[in-house]
Amino acid sequence: xxxxxxxxxxxxxxxxxxxxxxxxxxxxxxxxxxxxxxxxxxxxxxxxxxxxxxxxxxxxxxxxxxxxxxxxxxxxxxxxxxxxxxxxxxxxxxxxxxxxxxxxxxxxxxxxxxxxxxxxxxxxxxxxxxxxxxxxxxxxxxxxxxxxxxxxxxxxxxxxxxxxxxxxxxxxxxxxxxxxxxxxxxxxxxxxxxxxxxxxxxxxxxxxxxxxxxxxxxxxxxxxxxxxxxxxxxxxxxxxxxxxxxxxxxxxxxxxxxxxxxxxxxxxxxxxxxxxxxxxxxxxxxxxxxxxxxxxxxxxxxxxxxxxxxxxxxxxxxxxxxxxxxxxxxxxxxxxxxxxx
Amino acid sequence: xxxxxxxxxxxxxxxxxxxxxxxxxxxxxxxxxxxxxxxxxxxxxxxxxxxxxxxxxxxxxxxxxxxxxxxxxxxxxxxxxxxxxxxxxxxxxxxxxxxxxxxxxxxxxxxxxxxxxxxxxxxxxxxxxxxxxxxxxxxxxxxxxxxxxxxxxxxxxxxxxxxxxxxxxxxxxxxxxxxxxxxxxxxxxxxxxxxxxxxxxxx
Numbered sequence: 032x033x034x035x036x037x038x039x040x041x042x043x044x045x046x047x048x049x050x051x052x053x054x055x056x057x058x059x060x061x062x063x064x065x066x067x068x069x070x071x072x073x074x075x076x077x078x079x080x081x082x083x084x085x086x087x088x089x090x091x092x093x094x095x096x097x098x099x100x101x102x103x104x105x106x107x108x109x110x111x112x113x114x115x116x117x118x119x120x121x122x123x124x125x126x127x128x129x130x131x132x133x134x135x136x137x138x139x140x141x142x143x144x145x146x147x148x149x150x151x152x153x154x155x156x157x158x159x160x161x162x163x164x165x166x167x168x169x170x171x172x173x174x175x176x177x178x179x180x181x182x183x184x185x186x187x188x189x190x191x192x193x194x195x196x197x198x199x200x201x202x203x204x205x206x207x208x209x210x211x212x213x214x215x216x217x218x219x220x221x222x223x224x225x226x227x228x229x230x231x232x233x234x235x236x237x238x239x240x241x242x243x244x245x246x247x248x249x250x251x252x253x254x255x256x257x258x259x260x261x262x263x264x265x266x267x268x269x270x271x272x273x274x275x276x277x278x279x280x281x282x283x284x285x286x287x288x289x290x291x292x293x294x295x296x297x298x299x300x301x302x303x304x305x306x307x308x309x310x311x312x313x314x315x316x317x318x319x320x321x322x323x324x325x326x327x328x329x330x331x332x333x334x335x336x337x338x339x340x341x342x343x344x345x346x347x348x349x350x351x352x353x354x355x356x357x358x359x360x361x362x363x364x365x366x367x368x369x370x371x372x
Numbered sequence: 373x374x375x376x377x378x379x380x381x382x383x384x385x386x387x388x389x390x391x392x393x394x395x396x397x398x399x400x401x402x403x404x405x406x407x408x409x410x411x412x413x414x415x416x417x418x419x420x421x422x423x424x425x426x427x428x429x430x431x432x433x434x435x436x437x438x439x440x441x442x443x444x445x446x447x448x449x450x451x452x453x454x455x456x457x458x459x460x461x462x463x464x465x466x467x468x469x470x471x472x473x474x475x476x477x478x479x480x481x482x483x484x485x486x487x488x489x490x491x492x493x494x495x496x497x498x499x500x501x502x503x504x505x506x507x508x509x510x511x512x513x514x515x516x517x518x519x520x521x522x523x524x525x526x527x528x529x530x531x532x533x534x535x536x537x538x539x540x541x542x543x544x545x546x547x548x549x550x551x552x553x554x555x556x557x558x559x560x561x562x563x564x565x566x567x568x569x570x571x572x573x574x575x
Contacts, residue, residue, distance in 0.1 A: 050476060057461070057477040066514040069464040331464075336474030 035339030036148045036157040037329055040168045040208035047341040048211055052176050054328035059321070061098065071335050072101035078131040080122070081107045081160070083139045087295055087319055088160050088170070092135045095326035101334075104131070119143065123152035131155045133334055141165035141200075156333045164198050164259065170294055171204035173325040174251065175212060177318050181290050182248055186213035191243050192234075193219040194253030194275055194302050197226050198260070201294045202253055206234045217243050221275065223264040240275055244284045251292040252277055252302045268301055278304035282312065290314050397554065401543055401566035406526065406557075409542030410439070413524050414446035416540050417493060424453065426519065427491045430460045432508055433478030436496035438559040439526060443495060456483030460494070460515075465507035480511075487516040493540075497555040499525040502536035527566055529553050 040048075061067050077096040081089050089105070096103045106126075108114060113122060119138070126134055133156040136144050141163030148157035161167040175185060182188055190209055196202045196218050209216050216234035218225065229236050237243050244250065255271065265271045272278075277291060285291075291303070291313050299305045308315060332340040401409065418424050424447065431440025437459040444457040461478035463469075494508050505523060512521065524540035529547040543566065547553060554567040 054477050057479060060480060064515060068514070070510070071464040071469065332474045334474075335464075335469055336472055337470055338473045340474040340476075 035333050036144075036159075037168050037333065037341070038144050038148060038157065038159045039166045040171050040204045040211070041166075043168075043208065043211060043341065045211050045213075048172070048175065048208060051172055051325065051328050051332060051341060052179060054332060055172075055176055055321070055324040056180075058327045058331070059324040061327075062320075062324070068098055068100060070100050071331060072096070072099040075101045075132040075334055076104065076130060077101045077133045077135060077330065077334075078104045078106055078126050078129075079160075080126065080134050080136045081105075082113060082119075082143070083108070083137050083161070085137055085161070087322065088137065088167075091319070091322040092158075092160060092169075092326050094323050095330055096135075098323070099327055099330055099335075101132075101330070104129075119147065120150065120152055123147055123150070127153040127155070133158060133330065135160050137161045139163055156339070158329060158333070161200055163200065164203075165200050166204045167200040167294075168204050168208070169322070169326055169329060170201050171208040172329070173318055173322040174201075174205055174292060174294070175208055176321045176325050177292065177314050178214075178249055178290070180321070181314065181317075182288070185209065188214045188248045189217070189246055190214050191217045191219055191240075191247045191250045192253065193240060193250060193277070195224050195255045195264075196220040196229075196253065197224040197264075198256040199253045201251075205251065206232055210234060217247070219243055219275065221265055221271070240277075240281070241284070244281060245286065247285065247289055249290045249292060250277060250285065251294075252297075254294065254296060255298055255301055257298075272301050276300075276302050276304065277307050279306050282307050282310065285312075292318060294318065395570045395572060397567035397569035399565050400545060400553075400568045401527075401564075403558075403564040406542070406564040406566065409526060410442055411446055413540045413542060414443050414450060417443070417522075417524065418447060418451055420522075420539070421491060423451070424455060424491070426489075427455055427493055428483060428485070428487055428518075429455055429457045429493050429495055430482075430487075430508075430512075431457070431495040432504060433459055433461050434560060435555055435557050436494075437478075438557050439497060439524075440495040443493075443524065456485055458483045460508055460511055462504060462507035462511050465510045467503055467507065482515055487512065487518045489517070489519050491520050491522065492518040493522045493524055495524045497526050497557075498553050499523070499528045499536075499538050499541075500531055500553075502532045502534035505536045506534050526555055527553055 079089055079092055093103050134153060135158045136147055137160040138144060142165060143162040144157055144159035159166055159168055179185055192202050192205060206216050210233035218234055218236040219240050222238055225236060291307055293303055293315050295315060297303055297308055299308060307313060421427055429440040429444050431437035440457050444455050448454050459479050459481045461480045463475055463477050492512060496504060522539040525538045526542040527545050528538055528541045529545045531549060550571050552569050552571050556563060556565045558564050
């Protein structure tokens, strides 16, 4: 029997990723129809298990599952027994007892989704909706979808990922996925926010933003994750904004066709100025809209058939965290949601 | 279309495509015969719908979509009437989704005028169990409310499992269950033909 999870973009082959993006492109057309619903997952139960705050990811997954006619149960830390101290295991066993076919999980610890998928607590599919500072695969997929629809193809395209790379699961997922799809990624961050062993990642890196800008097709800004910052990573916000923020002047240095992306929520005035965020080059709201189509594609490909069409892992040879996920985080361990080092 | 061997784009681990594990195939219709059948269907559509002025042709991907485009071109050549032609993917509405791995989706392209109040002619390559057409009727119901729905197929091979019939048939082909019918079209396979063979493993 094959298991079916989406835990990391490192597990996706180029064919898998392309299938997801192509499927999403067809499903996006549903948004123009009077009845925005397909019967495909009727009778299946999808649980949104959100143990860390989220607006757009949870709403996006909920919309995606409902458009495929699945039953959706929303479960968040606040207002559940998790706030009384119930463990992930007991929560998972409860979900299993209720017959969840899929669990979309956001967890504050890196490796939370992996633990849920491989601990033997539940039989259903696990979709990682963000685990600590590790991965956020559907965000990377929707970013790739947005890039593909704006730029045509990702092969040979140059993408700069700028900002708080250290704490960013979005950056980790994007580096793997974009490399798989043939794009050249350059990480840009101050030395204090550049992950340990970044030279082993399938990308280039730089501590300076300005020399990188004229050469890229897209620049992806990362949110400065104040809630994960337990020490002084940069002297002042003004200095960070001046060196690593994108504002009108920097936007002018970009090639004519280049786009500015941000996974949200934005710190306007810090990593991205309001002028840039609201410009025609910004894909921020487009990314949100594309998120629903991409998550529909993921749920359909994992749950729609007799066996998953993507992200297959063998029962025996499950992906070993360390083997494929070269990064600063230790996916198997569960650090207190803080910095990875 | 329920015959796996005619379902193109089935992936991954889907049914065998043309040239898959089937025995030797015998041509039942050659390119000229396929062309003649389509010409006749085009004329029949015009005749039965008294000029087809409110008709919309919707092909079921992959091969049904090509056939719909050809029928539209034929009708334009005969009557000078440009019918709206579109495609209707039924994958998400199939009743056998959970029997096979999730499949890649085809394209649904509804013409600008929509289907409300119009005569929709569904077009497919092979009519077999009727389950694809059942799925197509469900899919159509989510898009609009046609005045009427008709069905045109290139080959009707029998073995219906649902109360569904075709209004326009290119060729009635009596077959056994263990046989397999493949439609090949120039657009996807290089040349037009309808082939009949025996499924591997069936005796």
